[in-house]
Amino acid sequence: MTAVWGNRQYRIWTGLLLLSVLLVVLAQHVPLFKSFPAWLVLDLSTWLNSVISALFETLRPLGMLLSTLAEMPLAGIRSLLAWAPWPATSLLVILVALYAGGLRLALFAAVALGMVVVMGYWPKAMNTLALVIISVPVAVSIGFALGALAHRLPKIRPAMIALLDVMQTWPAFGYLIPLLILFGFGPTAGLTASVIFSVPPMVRNTLVGLSDVPPAIVESALMAGARPRQLFWQAMVPTAMPQLLVGVNQTTMASLSMVIIIAIIGGFNDLGWEVLSAMRAAELGRSLGAGLVIVLIAVLLDRITRGFAERGGRAISGGVLRAGMVIALILAVLLSGYDLLPGDQAQRLLRRIDGWLLDFVAWSAPVFAVLRNAITYGVMLPMRIGFSGSASPMVWGFALTPAITAAYVLVAVALALILGRRKPMRGIVTGFAALLFWTGLPAFPWPGVFAVIGVATWQKGGAGLFALAMAGLGLAGLSGLWVPMMQSIYLAAVAVLICFVIGGALGVLAAENDRFSAILRPISDTLQTLPQFVFLIPALMLFKVGEFTALIAIALYAVVPPIRYVEHGLRNVRPDLVEAGVQMGATPWQLLWQVKLPLARSSVLLGLNQTIMAALSMLVIAALVGTRELGQQVYVALSKADAGAGLIAGAIITAIALISDRLLRRRVSN
Amino acid sequence: MASASSQIMLSCKNLWKVFGARPAYYFDTAGYQIDPDGLTARLRREGHIPAVVDASFDVKRGEIFVIMGLSGSGKSTLVRCLSRLLDIEHGTMEFDGQDLAKISGPDLIEIRRRKMGMVFQSFGLMPHLTALENIAFPLKLQGVARPEREARAREMLELVELGNRGDALPSQLSGGQQQRVGIARSLSTNPDLWFLDEPFSALDPLIRRQMQDEFLRLQSQLKKTIVFITHDIMEACRLADRIALMRGGKIIQLGTPAEILLQPVDDYVSDFTAEVALTRAIRVRDLARPALGDLPEGPVVPPAAPIEVILPALASGQRQFRVEGDDSLVLDATSVLEVLKRDARHGLGPEGGRG
Numbered sequence A: 001m002t003a004v005w006g007n008r009q010y011r012i013w014t015g016l017l018l019l020s021v022l023l024v025v026l027a028q029h030v031p032l033f034k035s036f037p038a039w040l041v042l043d044l045s046t047w048l049n050s051v052i053s054a055l056f057e058t059l060r061p062l063g064m065l066l067s068t069l070a071e072m073p074l075a076g077i078r079s080l081l082a083w084a085p086w087p088a089t090s091l092l093v094i095l096v097a098l099y100a101g102g103l104r105l106a107l108f109a110a111v112a113l114g115m116v117v118v119m120g121y122w123p124k125a126m127n128t129l130a131l132v133i134i135s136v137p138v139a140v141s142i143g144f145a146l147g148a149l150a151h152r153l154p155k156i157r158p159a160m161i162a163l164l165d166v167m168q169t170w171p172a173f174g175y176l177i178p179l180l181i182l183f184g185f186g187p188t189a190g191l192t193a194s195v196i197f198s199v200p201p202m203v204r205n206t207l208v209g210l211s212d213v214p215p216a217i218v219e220s221a222l223m224a225g226a227r228p229r230q231l232f233w234q235a236m237v238p239t240a241m242p243q244l245l246v247g248v249n250q251t252t253m254a255s256l257s258m259v260i261i262i263a264i265i266g267g268f269n270d271l272g273w274e275v276l277s278a279m280r281a282a283e284l285g286r287s288l289g290a291g292l293v294i295v296l297i298a299v300l301l302d303r304i305t306r307g308f309a310e311r312g313g314r315a316i317s318g319g320v321l322r323a324g325m326v327i328a329l330i331l332a333v334l335l336s337g338y339d340l341l342p343g344d345q346a347q348r349l350l351r352r353i354d355g356w357l358l359d360f361v362a363w364s365a366p367v368f369a370v371l372r373n374a375i376t377y378g379v380m381l382p383m384r385i386g387f388s389g390s391a392s393p394m395v396w397g398f399a400l401t402p403a404i405t406a407a408y409v410l411v412a413v414a415l416a417l418i419l420g421r422r423k424p425m426r427g428i429v430t431g432f433a434a435l436l437f438w439t440g441l442p443a444f445p446w447p448g449v450f451a452v453i454g455v456a457t458w459q460k461g462g463a464g465l466f467a468l469a470m471a472g473l474g475l476a477g478l479s480g481l482w483v484p485m486m487q488s489i490y491l492a493a494v495a496v497l498i499c500f501v502i503g504g505a506l507g508v509l510a511a512e513n514d515r516f517s518a519i520l521r522p523i524s525d526t527l528q529t530l531p532q533f534v535f536l537i538p539a540l541m542l543f544k545v546g547e548f549t550a551l552i553a554i555a556l557y558a559v560v561p562p563i564r565y566v567e568h569g570l571r572n573v574r575p576d577l578v579e580a581g582v583q584m585g586a587t588p589w590q591l592l593w594q595v596k597l598p599l600a601r602s603s604v605l606l607g608l609n610q611t612i613m614a615a616l617s618m619l620v621i622a623a624l625v626g627t628r629e630l631g632q633q634v635y636v637a638l639s640k641a642d643a644g645a646g647l648i649a650g651a652i653i654t655a656i657a658l659i660s661d662r663l664l665r666r667r668v669s670n
Numbered sequence B: 001m002a003s004a005s006s007q008i009m010l011s012c013k014n015l016w017k018v019f020g021a022r023p024a025y026y027f028d029t030a031g032y033q034i035d036p037d038g039l040t041a042r043l044r045r046e047g048h049i050p051a052v053v054d055a056s057f058d059v060k061r062g063e064i065f066v067i068m069g070l071s072g073s074g075k076s077t078l079v080r081c082l083s084r085l086l087d088i089e090h091g092t093m094e095f096d097g098q099d100l101a102k103i104s105g106p107d108l109i110e111i112r113r114r115k116m117g118m119v120f121q122s123f124g125l126m127p128h129l130t131a132l133e134n135i136a137f138p139l140k141l142q143g144v145a146r147p148e149r150e151a152r153a154r155e156m157l158e159l160v161e162l163g164n165r166g167d168a169l170p171s172q173l174s175g176g177q178q179q180r181v182g183i184a185r186s187l188s189t190n191p192d193l194w195f196l197d198e199p200f201s202a203l204d205p206l207i208r209r210q211m212q213d214e215f216l217r218l219q220s221q222l223k224k225t226i227v228f229i230t231h232d233i234m235e236a237c238r239l240a241d242r243i244a245l246m247r248g249g250k251i252i253q254l255g256t257p258a259e260i261l262l263q264p265v266d267d268y269v270s271d272f273t274a275e276v277a278l279t280r281a282i283r284v285r286d287l288a289r290p291a292l293g294d295l296p297e298g299p300v301v302p303p304a305a306p307i308e309v310i311l312p313a314l315a316s317g318q319r320q321f322r323v324e325g326d327d328s329l330v331l332d333a334t335s336v337l338e339v340l341k342r343d344a345r346h347g348l349g350p351e352g353g354r355g
């Protein structure tokens, strides 16, 4: 390892650094190095569009058939849920909650459902639920089948896992248009997107569950004379069941998240649509109300499915559950036909809240303005337009004189040399950081991006990853999306930075303090179960449309992984090593920075990876509140029904996600 | 010889099992004689693990055949070859007149359902099934109706003295109880050949001892043919009719416990057995000789008792002992003194082993 990471390594990266410096200097005078040359840009999306429409038009009959098949049960469930009076449906859900999670969960279910009714969201909530009820079984079945297949055929596992990564990172908005072309206008396209997005966790958990079945169980079943099918269904699947149920839980939550996002297609009168239209109309009260209902339903679904996964249900006997179901059914028949839903007082109240909320926002604006200005001028602008751009009278209040430039170069070089004296890699990293901070991320010369990413991917992941990186960057350049791509990287980077500073600090506190950890955990749990869409609501409320608002929404969504992984890593540092540190007389601060954090490194890196994934997946959602990057391109393509453009922008986001994931992941083998 | 061969339930000749990239390559010998030591060295050199090397032995009907060796010596691999959970690279296995190595598919399943049972070190119980359902599981796979298979499972539960824990899930049982369930499960189909792979190694020493007694009691009732794996020489000596001692995949000595203890073939074996207090491991019948001339005199001792039981009488000057159930045998004090001297050499007093 040391031999590989030896001198040659330093020489390569120092060379890259010098090349980048040269490019930055040259870019001042040679436009070719500054922005991706326009004459290289091809009209890829038009070409792609013609292919897609030709292909999908021929597939149309099949699509129509599938959509009929999907929409019949959907219509059935939808009308069933619409017919069933809310007391009956609620009773049923409360019983299931009681069975899965005990009295506390049942109580929570009762309160949550009561609030949904009182707030006047019952019919919309039932429409959302109908979509989930259709999409979850499909996703679970497909996921289970794919997981079992991958377990059976180890050879296809790498391909399968790559496919899952793509499915999870390719923004759904990016392929909604082709789906709409294929399936026609209606819920099937959205359901398909939801299934695509929620299949991967089921596959992963199935694979893990089946692979973790103890060999002794397999062998004992074989010795009992099990046939292959008996071995699978009677020994392996039941043994893997807890893990499979974790998969069901994750699939359900992913499905709910996506079902709400795809409301953007419209026409289903569900909760997602409610939030979206309220946000579009700038009705804060209504969007907050609908957001709250989504949160309640998400938490309820999560706790119920998790109850099954963790304890296999059984808080009450199956008999009681069945009896309750019969009562619910009788109740439904008796009460059907009566209009039991409350009037629209609550809705009117929510509208009234608008005024109060506006007052609150106006009143609190100065406080948030400080935050906004601090982050905009302190972090966002420097990372976007760099020191060279920020050092202007308009931004930082001083101009970029040659003296200041010289001072910057001097400080940067000195810093790089000092830091690099003992550990050359630190100096090189400092050099790159100084350079990036000079130009700003989006304006970094594009050949430099190619070179740096090319070398990094080649070294870390070999030819495959290198090819993926070059294809992604090339696609961005050729399709004219170079600048949006760099903007995406910049926005995600700022969000990750903020998340890591705040989340990391919270994680450290939680690791040191049990009380704080106990308070933080349910909050993290809840944040992680919430559909992505929900995070837009508070951000939009406090900060109006714009890139900063998008940043806040992304950060809210992506702040949980650093908290989790930092705490987990610190808590799992080997206690004997900590004791050794204490024994040597380390102060708590030294203990943290010199013993615990270095030892927790792999967990922290994993957290960083998860944070990046979360931030990237939130980009497209955040585009709804106004950004200037790839997510916006995806969103615009969706509203213009430009299938090709959406696919291309989506593909670039996926490539970014896959590459950063593979770069950060620990090297599996040499 | 026909009667002698029908005394043999399982006959193995020159078994090989190799882990690695392409084990089959090394056994494509088409008529060439395999040189075991040469091939083993070559396999190791070329990145393969020879886990079973040229193993030949017969297991007689009704005996307890113990395979013993240190961890990693290939015991589990060997027993998995016998139960066909692994396929051998080379050699022949004859089970009850059939060529076991060639059987596959439905026939193999049928053999496992009717003729073989196996107990695992880590129990291998289905976590979602109760003790009773676990025991009934093999019968369920065969399609035996519920009342019938549960009746049989209850019988088995009684046999392993767990009658009242039938409804418990494995997670609610102690290790010893779980292994009783494992034993009951492996016996529920009434197999002829019973494999036990370190069944008691995961248990506490006290429980282990108790389970060994249980096991001997069961065997005296059931009279199965048993292949028993252990790494514990004391356990092997207590249970075995014959022991095969393995090292690096090879069987380096095969014989009765007394033969292994008293006539080790090499230093490795004698080092291996050095810790054993012979007065405990050697049994009266191992030292008893046909009486010459007069009928023997002296106290009567059971043949299966360890010789430590006669030490008090020996100390008080008794020179001869009679063997229970066979008047023609005699146990002479001189042979016992030989054993005592050997123990004394190893620092093992008659009070028992070190540690």
Ligand SMILES: Nc1ncnc2c1ncn2[C@@H]1O[C@H](COP(=O)(O)OP(=O)(O)O)[C@@H](O)[C@H]1O
Pocket (backbone or CB within 6 Å): B019, B020, B049, B050, B051, B069, B070, B071, B072, B073, B074, B075, B076, B077, B078
């Ligand atoms: N599935 C396997 N793949 C590769 N090597 C194995 C496998 N199973 C066992 N081995 C190797 O074979 C040797 C014998 O293992 P095993 O039969 O489990 O020994 P024992 O049961 O005596 O402890 C060991 O070196 C072990 O590492």
Ligand SMILES: [Mg+2]
Pocket (backbone or CB within 6 Å): B075, B076, B077, B198
């Ligand atoms: Mg073993």
